[in-house]
Amino acid sequence: MLGHYVHLALRALGRSPLMAVAVVVALALGVGASIAMLTVVRVMSWDPLPGLSQQLYRPVMDPLPASFKIRPGADPRIAMTWVDAKALLDDGPAAAQVALATGRVVLPPQTPLDQPAYVDGQFATSQVFRVFGIRFLEGTGWSAAEEAGHAAVIVISESFARRLRAEGSVVGRRIRLSEHSFTITGVIADWTPVPRFHTDMQREVFAGRDDFFIPLETAIALDMEVRNAVFSWGDVTNSRDMKSASATWLQFWVELEGAQARAAYAAFLQNHVQAQLDLGRFQRPQQAALVPLRDHLRQRGVVPAEVRLQLWLAIGFLFVCMVNICALLYARLSRRTHEIAVRRALGARRADVVLQLATEAVMVGGLGGVGALAVAALGLWFLRTQPEGYAALAVMDWPMAVLTPLLACVCSLLAAALPALRVASTRIAMQIKVAE
Structure with a gap:
């Protein structure tokens, strides 16, 4: 069944490639910027003597x-x-x-x-x-x-x-x-x-x-x-x-x-x-x-105030990106309301439709996560060129590298949740039946 959902997701993404690219880019920018600053804060506040x-x-x-x-x-x-x-x-x-x-x-x-x-x-x-x-x-x-x-x-x-x-x-x-x-x-x-x-x-x-x-x-x-x-x-x-x-x-x-x-x-x-x-x-x-x-x-305020501010700005930027992604996904899924309503009218459960749309969101999140890794790497490279004492610490380790695509997938799922529930609702399916 999962393979079927993946196949449907690939077909759906292929029908609107420009919008899919826009969602991936927005996700990559938001998550990448946040991960870059989170990496710096994490390293700066790291335990200097683990175990002691x-x-x-x-x-x-x-x-x-x-x-x-x-x-x-x-x-x-x-x-x-x-x-x-x-x-x-x-x-x-x-x-x-x-x-x-x-x-x-x-x-x-x-x-x-x-x-x-x-x-x-x-x-x-x-x-x-x-x-x-x-x-x-x-x-x-x-x-x-x-x-x-x-x-x-x-x-x-x-x-x-x-x-x-x-x-x-x-x-x-x-x-x-x-x-x-x-x-x-x-x-x-x-x-x-x-x-x-x-x-x-x-x-x-x-x-x-x-x-x-x-x-x-x-x-x-x-x-x-x-x-x-x-x-x-x-x-x-x-x-x-x-x-x-x-x-x-x-x-x-x-x-x-x-x-x-x-x-x-x-x-x-x-x-x-x-x-x-x-x-x-x-x-x-x-x-x-x-x-x-x-x-x-x-x-002693080991993490400077300006670094904390930059982290909050990056998180705010991620929130703005998620709002935009939510709007893009809602517009994209709204075009498929008739298709989804027909499936619902033919007996597809709401959970099946939501799972299919969640599969699409995870795929978009995965692509966004790859882009976010590139954005974060670029951001950390830029930080390393700065004359600050902590600049040399701006290096991503493997836990942050794993967190990046996971965070992108979670953000994509959260942004897609409302549009997915909306278009998979029973009310829309009933409207299609009445119209027929």
């Missing part, structure tokens, strides 16, 4: 003086002071926790033909690899004792290791970076979470790679360059005093499994805040917060 993000939390507190005026885009509370981070690291009841900041080093020329190069990475505490699930290819990280002793050690990425042009393993090798010498203790697989949630997200949210990890206290002792924002207030006279209680610059993440662990850490965090309030260091009454990773991304 559910147990990662960011402690939030407010160390600012009561008189401090927060300016838009310059909120010191996006980071943490060394004093608070150290207290949490020393006494926090978490399974694992990490304080870190984005850093930059200078790699000297490796050959006479090379130029000095900047390399970005993280200054972090020893549990960073566990907290973020970073995989080692060889070697290990460093211990808390080594960090406390300001050990000059470094873990590098696989890509960085290739840039060193060394034969064999690089573990144990000494390298010189920014006038300091470090011993390589391990090599990790390239780690490129998207978005870069572990930074202060003031820059390069969707691009970049961390090619090294250096112990945080070592970086502070060596006065190494910090690339993320550093906010200071009060009596701070030296902007490089990274251990000041009046300067925020560190990101902090804790690993908490289960409600009991979260409750224990939340109580500890509030006790720390209350202690600072009692000492007079914190001046703003507050409730400390543990923010889950995904909530943190939403709060």
